[in-house]
Amino acid sequence: MCNRPSSLAQDQQTSRKEDDDNLLMAPSSVPRRGKRDKVPLAELVNRKRRKSSKALQRHANDAPSGGIQSLLPSLIGVAILVCAVAAKLGFRGRASTAGIDLGTTNSVICVQSLAKGVGEIECIKDPANGSPIVPSVVSFLEPSERKVGPSSKVRSLLDPHPSHVVVGQAAKRRIDSHPHHTLYNAKRVLGRPASDPAIDELRSEVEFQITTDTQQEDHDEAAFVVPDSPVPIPPWQVGSYVVHHLIQITKDYLGHDNVKSAVICVPAKFGDQQKMRTYQAFRQAGINVARVVEEPTAAALAYGLHRKEGVDYILVYDFGGGTLDVSLLHVSDGFVDVMGSDGDDRLGGADFDAAIAHFLLEHQNGKAIVGRATDALQELSTSVDTTHSGSDLEEQLSSACPSLKETPLCTTSSYHTLGERLKISLSQYPNETVQVQESCLAPPDGSSAPSLEAFCSSLQPIELTLTSEEYERSVQPLLVRSVLPVERLLKDLDLQVSDIDEVVMVGGTTRMPQIRDLVKQALPTSQLNTHIDPDITVAYGAASVID
Numbered sequence: 001m002c003n004r005p006s007s008l009a010q011d012q013q014t015s016r017k018e019d020d021d022n023l024l025m026a027p028s029s030v031p032r033r034g035k036r037d038k039v040p041l042a043e044l045v046n047r048k049r050r051k052s053s054k055a056l057q058r059h060a061n062d063a064p065s066g067g068i069q070s071l072l073p074s075l076i077g078v079a080i081l082v083c084a085v086a087a088k089l090g091f092r093g094r095a096s097t098a099g100i101d102l103g104t105t106n107s108v109i110c111v112q113s114l115a116k117g118v119g120e121i122e123c124i125k126d127p128a129n130g131s132p133i134v135p136s137v138v139s140f141l142e143p144s145e146r147k148v149g150p151s152s153k154v155r156s157l158l159d160p161h162p163s164h165v166v167v168g169q170a171a172k173r174r175i176d177s178h179p180h181h182t183l184y185n186a187k188r189v190l191g192r193p194a195s196d197p198a199i200d201e202l203r204s205e206v207e208f209q210i211t212t213d214t215q216q217e218d219h220d221e222a223a224f225v226v227p228d229s230p231v232p233i234p235p236w237q238v239g240s241y242v243v244h245h246l247i248q249i250t251k252d253y254l255g256h257d258n259v260k261s262a263v264i265c266v267p268a269k270f271g272d273q274q275k276m277r278t279y280q281a282f283r284q285a286g287i288n289v290a291r292v293v294e295e296p297t298a299a300a301l302a303y304g305l306h307r308k309e310g311v312d313y314i315l316v317y318d319f320g321g322g323t324l325d326v327s328l329l330h331v332s333d334g335f336v337d338v339m340g341s342d343g344d345d346r347l348g349g350a351d352f353d354a355a356i357a358h359f360l361l362e363h364q365n366g367k368a369i370v371g372r373a374t375d376a377l378q379e380l381s382t383s384v385d386t387t388h389s390g391s392d393l394e395e396q397l398s399s400a401c402p403s404l405k406e407t408p409l410c411t412t413s414s415y416h417t418l419g420e421r422l423k424i425s426l427s428q429y430p431n432e433t434v435q436v437q438e439s440c441l442a443p444p445d446g447s448s449a450p451s452l453e454a455f456c457s458s459l460q461p462i463e464l465t466l467t468s469e470e471y472e473r474s475v476q477p478l479l480v481r482s483v484l485p486v487e488r489l490l491k492d493l494d495l496q497v498s499d500i501d502e503v504v505m506v507g508g509t510t511r512m513p514q515i516r517d518l519v520k521q522a523l524p525t526s527q528l529n530t531h532i533d534p535d536i537t538v539a540y541g542a543a544s545v546i547d
Contacts, residue, residue: 096258097290098250099298099542101265102239102281104187105321105349106133106508108539109246111259112546121543123536124250129169133508133535134249138241139171139182140164140226142395157284158240160229167245176408176417177398179207183224185350186238188322191274194220201346205354207413227392239281247287261288263542265295267318268327268341291545296327297336298541299504303529306336311501315489315526317519318538319482320507322348326485328493328500340493342485349420349509352475356419357412359474360464366415369462373410373442376449376458383450401456403441410440410462422466423512429468430513437465472514483518500526506537 095111099121110132113119123132141164146152152163166174175182185206189199194212199222203210213223213234223232243262251257266278275292282289293301296316305311311331318325325343329336360366381393398404408414418438425436441459449455490497503526509515511534520528532540 095254097261097263097546098247098259099265099539099544099546100243100246100262100282101295101298101536101539101542102187102242102278103136103320103538104185104323105136106535107136107242107246108132108134108536109250109262110536110539110543111250111254112543121540123539123543124246124253126168126245126249127252133533134168134242134246135172135184136187136239136242137168137171137175137182137184138186138238139166139174139178140229141166142181142392143228144395156244157286158237158244162241162244165241167241176411176414177404178394179411179413180209180227180394183208183226183233183238185322186224186235188345188348189222190235190239191271191277192222194222196222198345205350205416207411234277236277236281237284239278240284243282243285243287247285260286261290263291263293263546264289265293265298265538265542267323267325268294268296268338269325269343293542293545294327294338295325295506295538296329296338296341296504298538298545299506300329300331300336300502300541301544302532302537302541303502303504305502305504305529306331306334308502313495313500314502314504315486315500315523316504316506317486317510318343318506319509319515320348321350321509324348324482324485324509326489328489328495340489342489342492344481344485347478347481349507350416351478352423352509352512353416353419355474355478356422356466356471357415359470360415360419360466363470364464366410366464368445369410369440369442370412370415372445372447376443376447376455379449380452380455384452396452397455400452401459403456403459407461408440409459410442414440418464422464423471426466426468426471427512433468435465435467437463439463475514479514479518482515483522486519486522497523498525502527502529504529504537506534508535510534 099110101108110121110123112121125132126134146164156162188202209225211225211232212220223234225232250259299316300314305314314329316327323345324347327341328339330339421438422436439461442462443458447458
């Protein structure tokens with residue numbers, strides 16, 4: 001018994017010694033890495049399978065994972081989160097609806113940056129003049145002037161194709177050189193029957209031919225005869241070309257073509273036929289009408305007067321190039337209602353231009369000067385061959401007489417254009433006695449024009465002058481008429497001058513100092529709102545109501 005522990009200790013020592021000897025022997029007895037025996041690939045695969053067999057057995061029935069499908073739920077969740085954050089910040093995507101004022105003399109398009117509530121409103125400038133105020137003028141090109149390009153191949157409901165016309169400032173510059181191809185003031189006769197006196201008045205002020213459109217189902221309406229056009233052009237189609245142009249410059253500016261609908265404005269006193277023709281103008285231009293707003297309502301919305309405290313009655317004084325419209329609005333709980341309207345359909349800025357033109361024709365030998373130019377043109381029309389050239393006399397004159405590109409020929413149309421320029425010049429000196437001048441070209445008395453070259457070389461400048469006193473005298477009857485609708489409207493609604501809280505001035509003619517003074521005298525207790533450009537106020541207000 002006493003010897004067992006000793007024997008056990010000896011055995012342990014012997015075992016340890018053998019282990020130590022084995023460790024010392026290991027480096028020399030184990031083959032080096034490079035000398036290791038190779039294991040077949042199949043055996044390695046089998047070993048891996050055996051190691052993972054238990055895991056495979058546990059998850060054998062699980063659905064397969066991986067690939068883009070596994071990421072879709074996460075991606076959708078991220079997209080929803082981004083949209084929610086953007087919506088919270090007010091972002092609503094690209095603008096798809098515009099506010100448009102299709103006016104008699106000028107038109108404007110505005111868009112609203114899509115944000116929470118009412119976003120910033122921007123009225124799009126026409127690159128042709130760097131201004132958002134686009135003349136409502138359409139000029140039809142000669143076949144030789146038409147350019148073939150991508151725009152001419154775009155499908156359109158309009159015929160002639162929009163690539164066959166120019167619109168806006170470019171068209172306005174052609175009134176003097178192409179008076180029979182260039183249409184303007186079309187809204188004056190929009191939707192009116194052929195017997196309406198407004199048609200005869202327009203016919204006396206323009207050089208393009210006005211006829212009757214017998215294609216209408218309900219009743220005959222006015223239409224315009226244009227050279228090279230197989231059918232007359234109705235007034236609503238002139239508007240369609242203007243709308244098409246407005247949409248095009250907007251698409252170019254925004255960099256996308258999402259704008260396919262519009263909030264449009266119509267005068268408060270427009271009848272059903274006139275509203276229908278306005279709608280047709282937009283539809284033919286490929287634009288959906290999202291909402292129709294009366295022009296005085298849009299003007300009040302532009303100034304935010306429906307939210308202003310203490311405002312019950314608003315008078316909108318809209319004096320544009322073709323008509324004078326006066327409307328009275330009532331504000332209640334943020335809503336605006338048109339109580340009544342009055343105006344003068346035959347009084348606009350163009351009538352002031354015409355008054356100046358008539359003054360110049362009567363008092364500065366104007367009739368004789370225009371007569372010489374007209375006679376020379378008539379002589380040319382019989383001697384110049386337009387059959388083989390592919391262009392009419394107006395186009396040949398434009399090419400043969402470089403001087404006519406800077407200074408117009410003395411014609412009835414150019415006298416109206418020059419009358420507008422003289423009016424604008426005098427408006428810059430409201431309280432001064434000044435004289436302004438413009439010029440046109442005409443052949444001398446007794447000259448002959450057997451050829452284009454002879455006619456062009458014979459043209460001489462004619463100076464036309466107008467003083468402040470002469471201007472006041474020539475437009476005095478129009479100034480008296482300009483305040484009468486205000487007086488009639490207040491009387492019809494049984495309201496006093498003191499009841500009117502705000503006055504909104506709309507339309508380019510309200511820039512005239514004489515007009516503003518007359519309105520202030522008629523409504524001395526009212527606040528006059530003029531800080532928004534009167535030419536863009538209506539379109540600005542239309543853009544503000546875009547959902």
